[in-house]
Amino acid sequence: MLNSLRPAFVIVVLLTALTGLAYPLAMTGAAQVLFPAQANGSLIEKNGAVVGSALIGQAFTSDRYFHGRPSATTGADPADASKTVPQPYNAANSMGSNLGPTNPALMDRVKADMAALKAENPGAAVPVDLVTTSASGLDPDISPEAALFQVPRIAKARGLDEDVLRRLVAHETSERTFGLLGEPRVNVVAINLALDRFAGAK
Template identity: 55%
Template sequence: MSHLRPALVLLVLFTALTGLAYPYAVTAIGQAAFPTEANGSLVTENGRVIGSDLIGQNFTSARYLWPRPSATSAADSQDPSKTIDAPYNAAASTGSNLGPTSQKLAERLKEAIEAWRSAGLSTPIPGDALTTSASGLDPHISPVYAEAQVARIAAARNVPPAKVRQVVESFIEGRTFELFGEPRVNVLRVNRALDRMGS
């Protein structure tokens, strides 16, 4: 009994500290100091959530900036033991893990190249136009990939390419703290700005 009582007291104490007090304190600090980020960096329009700055979306219209491919999947509704492709599924963040000898990867790359060519894009294909990110949810693309899409978007919206280019360039984000990562463009933010631009 002399060992049991201190053990129970420590169990209750550390459960309260690490299981309740600490998580609530971190949540409160996050909500006070970074409320937008703590709540998922949600993007709202007319009071309705339309996306997140942190999770990509599958834009396919010629009028919009296209994101990089996504390798996320979901359970097959016909056979739960199997999975099906479900791009930008935030509940299943993952890379494809397909190796250089994978037939599935080769087919996906071929389809992406054909889509690039059929959209009338003749510039060299940027790497992020073909490859998925490690999470499968990357909301950003490279400025090179964004620039390569300007003419297509301008033609689809019947506006001068310079107008679209100006919108894209205004959303280029630099390296974090001028040190980490690469320059990038948030696809959702640009597409919202394109809609506000009109046409």
């Protein structure tokens, strides 16, 4: 009996040590050496303090800043823990809305967002990513078109020349990864920090 159990026990201990300890430690060590910023969450700092992550969007509502995509994430209602309330970019509850394209709540929300954006920039076509949520609800990026759409509002709120802001958008635009993967994009947190730096330097 013991002769039969010993090999099985040894294999379990060996595989546990290899896959549960040695492998994770090796991968963690390699990541810290090769990609330390990414391994630690792609954190963004301002004046030595962490203000966000390049991987997670934030809710900017002031006219002085670029706004990200709508977020459908929710969180517990502070007044009643058995209920949920909208909590944009809640990384603890990544999710999409799961509302179908004919759902009245989704249609009403998109119509309201479209109307507000058209009033903000009359005559300009509203980029689709400014009225649609991502599957995760955490998308940190918008298209260059979505950033440029917001330039007139920000220029007016900050008293800046629109051409200056367009150049900032061009500077902060990341191209396709390896020239093939994904689409050109603008990280909203990064461009808003750059915007503050520019305004502070004036």
